[in-house]
Each structure stands twice: as structure tokens, then as C-alpha cells.
């Protein structure tokens with residue numbers, strides 16, 4: 398059976414979660430959610446937090462055109478050379494400016510310097526848990542649902 402990981406990341410990809418914030422958020426999540434494991438990861442530069450095999454397509458947030466994975470891979474390579482500090486891109490479809498973080502990933506993905514991973518949760522969160530997490534982390538968050 399494959400694993401399901403619910404990942405919670407700050408919506409702002411440059412946002413840094415302090416050790417104290419991480420500790421408090423972890424104990425809150427562990428108290429509220431039944432799961433095989435709940436862990437925290439952080440990095441000095443943003444990393445791409447993906448939804449695993451759930452990634453079916455990527456769509457331009459400006460014009461709604463479906464994007465080519467080859468183009469996206471190349472854009473990721475270029476941004477990766479600068480450690481994802483600059484995610485700005487020009488869309489190949491409509492010429493609009495956007496960022497790799499703002500593309501419409503189906504299912505959602507995103508960039509972050511911090512991530513809470515909830516392995517095989519047997520309960521889903523409600524919006525109340527989520528707003529409590531945002532309070533503890535000090536920043537709006539995104540939820541990424543990954544199958545690995």
C-alpha cells in the first residue's frame with residue numbers, strides 16, 4: 398500500500414519557522430491528529446514540496462493554459478541553480494509574469510523553507526485546526542496532499 402502524506406507549508410516560500418514555533422505546532426498537531434508519524438523539516442533555502450504521484454497537470458494561473466512538463470522541468474532547473482531564491486518566470490503561453498510558486502499545480506504543490514509532514518493521518522483537519530496551525534506558525538499555510 399502506498400503512503401499518504403499531508404504536508405503543511407507556510408504560504409510564503411521565504412518564511413522561516415523558528416524552533417520554538419515548530420515545537421509548539423508539532424505538539425498541537427500530535428494532540429489533534431492521529432497519524433503514523435508527524436515530523437518537521439526545515440531548510441535554509443526554499444525547496445519544492447510536491448504532491449508525489451498526485452501531480453497530474455500544471456496550469457498557467459494567468460490564462461488557464463495547461464503547461465508542458467518539459468518547459469516546467471527546464472524552468473525548475475534554472476531556478477534550482479539559484480537555490481530557488483528567485484522563482485519569477487515568464488509564462489510561455491501568454492507572456493504574463495508569474496512565479497513557480499503561483500502556478501496552478503493539480504494537486505497543489507509549493508515552495509517552502511519549512512514543512513510539517515503528517516504520515517497516513519486517520520483524521521483530516523477541519524478549518525479550525527488549520528487556523529490554529531496558522532496562529533502557531535505565524536503565517537498563512539498551504540496544505541499539500543501527497544501520495545508516495
Ligand SMILES: [Zn+2]
Pocket residue numbers: 457458459460461462488489490491492493
Ligand atoms: Zn498563460
